[in-house]
Amino acid sequence: MGLLMDQTKLDEVINKYRNWSLKVLSDLISIPTVNPPGLNYGEFVEYVKNILYDLGMKVDVIKVPKDIVAKYYPDYADYPRYILIARTGSKKPVVHFNGHYDVVPPGTGWDTDPFKPVIKDGKIYGRGASDMKGGIVAFLLAIRVFNELFNDFNGSLEVALVPDEEIGSLTGTHYMLENNLVMPTYAIISEPSGEDNLWIGHRGALRAYVEVYGKQAHGSTPWLGINAFEYMVRVAEKFINEYTRMIESKVSSYAYDDPRGARPSITLGGKVLGGNKENVVPGYCAFSIDRRLIVEETIEEVENELKDFINKIQEEFSNVRLNLKITGKKPPAVTDPKGRLVSTVSNSIKKVLKKDPRVTVCVGGLDTHFYASKNIEVVTYGPGPVSTAHAANEYLNINELFNVAKVYVLTMKELLS
Numbered sequence: 001m002g003l004l005m006d007q008t009k010l011d012e013v014i015n016k017y018r019n020w021s022l023k024v025l026s027d028l029i030s031i032p033t034v035n036p037p038g039l040n041y042g043e044f045v046e047y048v049k050n051i052l053y054d055l056g057m058k059v060d061v062i063k064v065p066k067d068i069v070a071k072y073y074p075d076y077a078d079y080p081r082y083i084l085i086a087r088t089g090s091k092k093p094v095v096h097f098n099g100h101y102d103v104v105p106p107g108t109g110w111d112t113d114p115f116k117p118v119i120k121d122g123k124i125y126g127r128g129a130s131d132m133k134g135g136i137v138a139f140l141l142a143i144r145v146f147n148e149l150f151n152d153f154n155g156s157l158e159v160a161l162v163p164d165e166e167i168g169s170l171t172g173t174h175y176m177l178e179n180n181l182v183m184p185t186y187a188i189i190s191e192p193s194g195e196d197n198l199w200i201g202h203r204g205a206l207r208a209y210v211e212v213y214g215k216q217a218h219g220s221t222p223w224l225g226i227n228a229f230e231y232m233v234r235v236a237e238k239f240i241n242e243y244t245r246m247i248e249s250k251v252s253s254y255a256y257d258d259p260r261g262a263r264p265s266i267t268l269g270g271k272v273l274g275g276n277k278e279n280v281v282p283g284y285c286a287f288s289i290d291r292r293l294i295v296e297e298t299i300e301e302v303e304n305e306l307k308d309f310i311n312k313i314q315e316e317f318s319n320v321r322l323n324l325k326i327t328g329k330k331p332p333a334v335t336d337p338k339g340r341l342v343s344t345v346s347n348s349i350k351k352v353l354k355k356d357p358r359v360t361v362c363v364g365g366l367d368t369h370f371y372a373s374k375n376i377e378v379v380t381y382g383p384g385p386v387s388t389a390h391a392a393n394e395y396l397n398i399n400e401l402f403n404v405a406k407v408y409v410l411t412m413k414e415l416l417s
Helices: 007-016 018-029 041-054 066-072 129-149 173-178 228-247 299-316 340-353 368-372 398-415
Strands: 058-063 082-088 094-100 118-120 123-125 156-162 186-189 197-202 204-213 265-274 284-293 321-330 358-362 377-380 395-397
Touching (some): 007 018, 018 123, 018 129, 018 398, 041 058, 041 156, 082 173, 094 129, 094 398, 129 395, 186 340, 186 368, 186 398, 197 340, 204 265, 228 284, 228 299, 284 299, 340 377, 340 398, 368 377
Parallel strands (some): 094 156, 094 186, 186 377
Antiparallel strands (some): 082 156, 118 123, 204 321, 265 284
16 A cells, blocks of 8 residues: 555554454553562563564563662562563664553552453543553554555664653663664654643753751750751751742743743652651751753753752851752753654644644653653653543543554654655
């Protein structure tokens, strides 16, 4: 058929595999790939590997070395991690789909067993239905349909199934790209953006503790000590009254899925450390900060900004010693909205949904930055309501699964023509 196709034919072939898709998704949800610690990864990869073989793809399964897992996640080193990479074709361009297969623990409040999927009122319920086994099934279906409709195309298709996105991706997408296991031209991450929303990037995050060192003393003689807690409260007040106001003056030029995300933000005190006993003047206290970056900022700039702010406070509070202890960094990322990938996916969404999509930056974090750091054009687009991810009674609208699969087919058609 070459690369000619009408919408009616696409709908017809998608519908032919409707039951197959729901069976695959139900089976995937039924494999509880709970992370932490990383359960049943091997069973999941083995199941999908056989599907990809049936699709005519060459499949490689890479076991992440145990010492690498121990380096990043020492508590989970005894649970094996696998990266599955499947390919068809051997030339450029390479259209690449990324899906993480780990899910968060189910928690409480479910109306049904989270790992026994239920289909009701056009939705499928279960842990991972939205985040993000639904996205994985969407691109498996799309590849199956694409293979049936097109017997000749230019370039390659590639699938990467990765672990550990829910705990930072360092033994998943990060390991895969740092070791050059893939080098795609275009990457689509099928996280649940929603069928009418295309994420072209995400905000960054810098996590740290502001540490306050005073002088410990007996509670009966507090004048012999320097109360780190009291000074910590005063330092936090400076952040609330001065630092927050300073960063909220910055505004991004991009649209965000929540308009409030267009400004930097900071969360104070998600975790507080210090103190030993009621009758001891605390000599050490610390509070956490979670500083979110708009895409125009860099981690280095924000780190220096925080250090300068704390140095300014230090001059005022000379009785104590202040320190900024960095605990995590995730740079922001954005893909050119006028580039070929964003334009192609946007046009494909418009063809399927008969309306223009929202093109936004995600206020949360994604794996986008790992690809962006390698100068790979990357977007995030997949079925779901993101609002049900990690929640009890997580679900996916079934029609959204099929609409997104159609978008993927049209996108592959355009990029590989």
